[in-house]
Amino acid sequence: MIKSLSIKEKARGLGLDVRVCSAEPFSELVGHIREQREKRFFLNNNSWSDDEIKDFCNPGSIMSGVKSIISSFLFYLTLEEPDPSQPGKPYGYVAQYTQRNYYKELKKRLKKLAGFLKKEYRAKFVAHSCGPVAEKPIARRSGTGYYGKHSIIINPDYGSWIVLGEIYTDLGIEPDEPLKLNCGDCSICMDNCPTGAITAPYIIDRKRCIQSLTNWCGLIPDNIAQVWQNRIYGCTTCQDVCPVNKKIKPENPKTDIGVVGAYLPLLDMLQMDEDTYRKKYSDNQISARWVHFDAIKRNALLALAHFQDKRTIPIIEKYAKGDNQLLRDTAMWTLGRF
Numbered sequence: 001m002i003k004s005l006s007i008k009e010k011a012r013g014l015g016l017d018v019r020v021c022s023a024e025p026f027s028e029l030v031g032h033i034r035e036q037r038e039k040r041f042f043l044n045n046n047s048w049s050d051d052e053i054k055d056f057c058n059p060g061s062i063m064s065g066v067k068s069i070i071s072s073f074l075f076y077l078t079l080e081e082p083d084p085s086q087p088g089k090p091y092g093y094v095a096q097y098t099q100r101n102y103y104k105e106l107k108k109r110l111k112k113l114a115g116f117l118k119k120e121y122r123a124k125f126v127a128h129s130c131g132p133v134a135e136k137p138i139a140r141r142s143g144t145g146y147y148g149k150h151s152i153i154i155n156p157d158y159g160s161w162i163v164l165g166e167i168y169t170d171l172g173i174e175p176d177e178p179l180k181l182n183c184g185d186c187s188i189c190m191d192n193c194p195t196g197a198i199t200a201p202y203i204i205d206r207k208r209c210i211q212s213l214t215n216w217c218g219l220i221p222d223n224i225a226q227v228w229q230n231r232i233y234g235c236t237t238c239q240d241v242c243p244v245n246k247k248i249k250p251e252n253p254k255t256d257i258g259v260v261g262a263y264l265p266l267l268d269m270l271q272m273d274e275d276t277y278r279k280k281y282s283d284n285q286i287s288a289r290w291v292h293f294d295a296i297k298r299n300a301l302l303a304l305a306h307f308q309d310k311r312t313i314p315i316i317e318k319y320a321k322g323d324n325q326l327l328r329d330t331a332m333w334t335l336g337r338f
Contacts (some may be wrong), residue, residue, distance in 0.1 A: 002121065002173045007070065010116045014109045015254070016072045019176040021142035023066040023168065025058040029137055033057070041205045043216045059133050063126045063168045068175070070113070070167040071142035074106045077161035079250045080262040085230075088311040091263035092303040094286070095211070095234025097163060101258030101284050103129040106165040114167050121171055129165030130285075139164050143176045149201040150189040150238035156181065159245035189238035194227040198238065210235035214299055217292035219329055228302045232264055233286050258283035269300045270315055294326055301330045305337040313338070 004020050011018040033053050042048060055061035059069060076097050085091045110127040117123035128135075136153050139145050144164070145153035152160040156179065183201075190198040197209035206212040213220060214233050239245050253259075260281055269277070274293040281287040286296065301319060304312050319331035 002171055004174050004176070006120075007113070007117070007173065011070075011072065011113050014112055016074075016106075016109055016113065017144075018070050018072045018113070019142040019144050020173045021069050021071060021138060021175050023059040023069050025054075025060065026134060026137045026141075027057070029057045029134060030054055036203065039205075041199075041203070041207065043206050043212060043218075056132070056134055057137075059138075059168055062128075062132055063124070063170075065124070065170045066126075066168045068169055068171055068173040069138050069142065070110075070169065070173070071138050071144045071164070072106065072110060072166070073139070073144060073155060073158070073162040073164050074102045074109075074254055075158045075162055075251060076100070076102045076254070077158075077248060077250045078253050083230075084263055085307070087309060090230070090266045090304060090307040090309055090312065092232025092266045092269070092300055093230050094232060094260055094262055094264060095236050096161065096262075097236070098234050098285055099260060099262055100253055100255050102163045102255055103165070103285065104257045104283065105255035106163060110165050110167050114169070117167070117169060117171065124170045126168045127166070128168070129163060131166065133166075133168075135164040135166065138166055141178055143179045146179045146181045147202055148189065148238075148242065148244075149183050149187060150193075150198055150242070151202050151204050152239065154181075154183075154242075154244055159248040160239050160242065161245060161248060186243060188241050188243060192241045193238055194235075195224050210237075215288075215291045215295055217295040217298075217326070219326055220298070220302060222333070225302055225305070225333060228299075228306065230303045230306045232266065232269065232296065232299045232303055258285070260284050260286065266300045266303055267312065267315055270297055270319070294324065297327055298330045301327065301334050305334040308338050310338070 008018055030053055059066050107129040114125040114127050139153045145155040148154045154160045155162055195208040197205050199205050211234055278287045316331050316334050319327045322328050
């Protein structure tokens, strides 16, 4: 069993805090996910098979012989620029975690740490951030954080303003202990979710979660569209109201990868073709393969309803008369809000 001290010292030199856990499958999670699938709490209920769920809960599905997982994170809370919206030029809000690509930055640092493991211990490894195996249970088991009732991992020092990443390795490394922390009686995140998507502690109905819906391609129900506000990607309301998070101070950005900022011009997004969009934002997760461009345009149309700026009516009417049914129906809804 390898002591973790030298690994943690090397990680600190890379600007990372790391903790370690075993790579045993998260067997208890399989039933939990299946139960949520049966309740139709996912946007992809019909496409997530039992075998895919098992793989998602098993670190061995991405690396044979894996013994340990090194868990880490990057803090992303920074001071934001003010909303630049003005008459005739409205902007849509981008959630904090997406304003820069902290996932790519974290994976880059983890690969450097993995290089150290390979050199020092001849380790085999796989490094991921936003990877194919459930990351939150890894963070909980390793003591990186604990589950908030909004189902997001909370770190004692940085709140839930973190993205997660891991190194899977065949090394046997001494593990850390999980944290003995929880949210207690607090239910502020549940009480303040604008759509009531947190149906019970740690349970999210993703069909009602704006965060999930912003990258899902489909028609947004009226009751959710009414509270959409000016969002073009993501939602952090449950994090914004969390008492732990309110104590966390912003820091300087930790990466320059994929910078898009806090606001994107809505009319530009609606007049942009997909090739231009994906090239312009190629290093940011808003252009990831699973994010449908029609979903971004739909979000922009919903955000225009928040402004009700008559100068934007011509472009909304263009979509209301178009061939794309999703965007046509969304544009009609937006016009109805004026």
